[in-house]
Amino acid sequence: MFNESIKMAIDGMISNKLRTLLTLLGIIIGVGAVIAMVSLGFGVKEQIKDNISRLGSNLLIVQSGGRTATGARIQAGSGARLTYDDAKAIEKNIDGIKYVAPIVSKGYQLVVGNQNWTSNVQGSTPNLIDIRDYTVEEGRNISDRDMDGRDRVCVIGKTIVDNLFPEGDPVGKTIRINKAPFKVVGVLGAKGQSSNGQDQDDFVLVPLTTAMNRMMGITYVNNITIQAQNENVIDGVQAEVENLLRIRHRIKNADDDDFSVRNLAALMDTMMSTANTITMLLGCIAAISLLVGGIGIMNIMLVSVTERTREIGIRKALGATYNNILLQFLIESAVIGIIGGFLGVVLGIGASYAISTFAEWKTVISVPIIIISVVFSVGIGVFFGIYPARKAALLDPIEALRYE
Amino acid sequence: MSMADVIVLEDIVKQFTMGDTILQALDHVNFSVEEGDFVAIMGPSGSGKSTMMNILGCLDRPTSGKYYLDGKEVAGLSDDELARTRNAKIGFVFQNFNLLSKISAQQNVALPLVYAGVPEEERMERARKALEDVGLGDRIGHKPNELSGGQRQRVAIARALINNPAIVMADEPTGNLDTKSSYEIMEIFKKLNAMGKTIVMVTHEPDIGQQTKRILVMRDGHLNSDERLVHDYVQ
Known part of the structure; x- marks a missing residue:
């Protein structure tokens, strides 16, 4: 039927x-x-x-700013400073961290021969390459020795190569950044655009120490980017970082932070x-x-x-x-x-x-x-x-x- | 009520309510039909013969009275029980054939067996045989609209017989046919009756009625006359 x-x-x-x-x-x-x-x-x-995740997964970005003791809100990156020492302390004292990269950045004109290009130059530790998921395609990354020696060396992205070295093969050549000569030690693999349309290959990395002391003349860093080992520990790491920085910055219990921590995992959620x-x-x-x-x-x-x-x-x-x-x-x-x-x-x-x-x-x-x-x-x-x-x-x- | 009676009607009343008035379609009707009989129910329109046919065919229930079909009281059965009774005990032949137009003659004939739960292979085989018996062995794959009126009615007869029913109910079976086809169909009915089938037929054509063995005439819901005919062909 x-x-x-x-x-x-x-x-x-x-x-x-x-x-x-x-x-x-x-x-x-x-x-x-x-x-x-x-x-x-x-x-x-x-x-x-x-x-x-292309920005880097499991990231915490610490910026100075937030509120002052009087309660006035101020712009992130101004006010009380984050220092290279803060970054070192974080790396040393907190578990569950993969990489810590303190970053300074500023726009400069880059000149090679008769070519020029304006870009945001980043000063950081070699870790930044790993955190941002870049790969070194030619030459080498900046090294700890470059950091110690405040050497004028740089690693550049594809867009920089295209604009300043039309004939290619930039490794070993010299870029003048703000008129000072920097030796190109490495070229990064192409990464394309980020989600908000930023060209991630328009990237110049110099050693943090070189950038702070020899280029910008500053004693603070703009932010500290921290990569946690995995997404399970990231909230714990964030709490510990906040705690450590409050102690280092001598913030009283009742007062607000003079820094802010952005959690990209939370953003992702x-x-x-x-x-x-x-x-x-x-x-x-x-x-x-x-x-x-x-x-x-x-x-x-x-x-x-x-x-x-x-x-x-x-x-x-x-x-x-x-x-x-x-x-x-x-x-x-x-x-x-x-x-x-x-x-x-x-x-x-x-x-x-x-x-x-x-x-x-x-x-x-x-x-x-x-x-x-x-x-x-x-x-x-x-x-x-x-x-x-x-x-x-x-x-x-x-x-x-x-x-x- | 003798044991050989296939149909026994006792005091059958059927009323229809039309607005405020009650229409007495059947008014205390009594009769019985014995096994192997060939009965024509005649009468003018409005005499109640269609209502009688519907009740005899288990398509409708009487308002009161008793109806024994093949020894079993069926007047008080539920819709589904009536459906099963129709399937097992009654073979219908209608004036307008009532074949399904989209399926073949063979499938039409096999349809009652679908509801009897007979497996497909057996159904088709039995339907083929039934069509051969009515002389349509070469038309089993034709659809009804590819057949003439007489052929369609023969398909309907084959369908009515497929379940080996206790009784064949024919409602004006020749009403839509020309004279030649009508007589052919009547020959088939006579042959079936000679083989022992009980047949009840509603007709208003006197010459058709004359070919049966017994004529019941209805008028205004009553049974007016009950006449037994004697034919040469009945031995």
């Missing part, structure tokens, strides 16, 4: 091709939209994750939850179209029941029970749900690929979402089939046989 009903349902669908197609279309578009939209949402999430909201929103909008598709099934099934009143009458006269007729129509709408669901999956996956190919947005196809939306579409088929099927099963055989 069950196989029979499935066969009859499929036969019925084939003999009413256009109507079947239109009904299916509602479900196909609904399921396809859910899958495509959720894939897009997941893609956004993945993109954010990528971008943030915030952005992830935003992305989740976007995904939910897109998914919900798409789910509404699936619902509308379901109502389409109900509509068509009602028409179909009316159209086939006589057939139902014949079947009942020949001995079909309430359940026989109910099952026949329920299976029909379930079959629409199943076929529509599967075609919708194909459409959804296709649309996701199309979006990522033509719009160049990242999409991530989620298998659980595919399963959920197919199950949902079958459920919708059955749910919206119940009323028409009941209507059919309750028909009076005499009335139905008389129906023209």
